[in-house]
Amino acid sequence: MSIEKSTKAARGTVQCENTNINLLKANDYVADIIRNEMAKNKTLLINITSSAGSGKTTLMQKTAEMLKDKITMAVMVGDLETERDAIRIRESGIQALQIVTGGICHLEAQMIHQVLPEYKLEDIDLLFIENVGNLVCPASFDLGEDYRVTLMATTEGDDKPKKYPRMFLTSDMMLVSKSDLLPYLPFSVEAVTKDALEVNHELEVIQISALNGEGIDEWCDWLLEKIQQKQNS
Ligand SMILES: Nc1nc2c(ncn2[C@@H]2O[C@H](COP(=O)(O)OP(=O)(O)O)[C@@H](O)[C@H]2O)c(=O)[nH]1
Ligand SMILES: [Mg+2]
Secondary structure, three states, X not given: OOOOOOOOOOOOOOOOOHHHHHHHHHHHHHHHXXXXXXXXXOOEEEEEEXXXXXXXXXXXXXXXXXXXXXXOEEEEEEEOOOOXXXXXXXXXXXXXXXXXXXXXXXXXXXXXXXXXXXXXXXXXXXXXXXXXXXXXXXXXXXXXXXXXXXXXXXXXXXXXXXXXXXXXXXXXXEEEEOHHHHHHOOOOHHHHXXXXXXXXXXXXXXXXXXXXOOOHHHHHHHHHHHHHHHHHO
């Protein structure tokens, strides 16, 4: 299988088995419907991906805490089982719905489209999708997002971008998360950034810690700028 830098609309295109191609074509059709819906309502849609345990839900909580007085934010979160993450995020005072995939390792556009009527999009500035935690399957499914943001935790080892290139290739931003643990781990931010940029030279990178707040202002400023751009579009 060859991997090419794809456009957002063609993110799901995989040059391998025919069944995959057909499945992803159907996915991309629905992803475009979602994109149009977001454009109509001027809602910024961000797809958050990472390995399990990299800090996605904690970042949603932290972002809600930082931005909830400035914008209206909501989340949909995918996991194989349980509603635990949605409950955690709702405790931050924002709308969060859980998509239980029942064993499927990624979210598909059809799943997002099905829960979309639960959200009053015309009142929502920023909608996050917290994807199922792994660096493989979610990379191939366009969910109609404006931006894809991948967390790369310091606890995972700094060799992941070259091992799981499709995820980094299709992302717009890499957040190097849990930076507060850097003094205790054999993890090089320089090495992970170099590898990630070799996979995708357009990738933006911010180092963050939800625990001590490093990089959180920069992350929130990035979001506010993208929201502004969306609302002016
Ligand atoms: N040290 C540290 N731990 C974190 C940070 N963010 C999240 N965690 C912890 O990492 C674990 C997994 O976090 P979670 O947000 O559930 O990850 P998710 O599976 O990607 O949603 C939890 O025990 C969090 O408390 C961080 O910035 N620093
Ligand atoms: Mg989570």
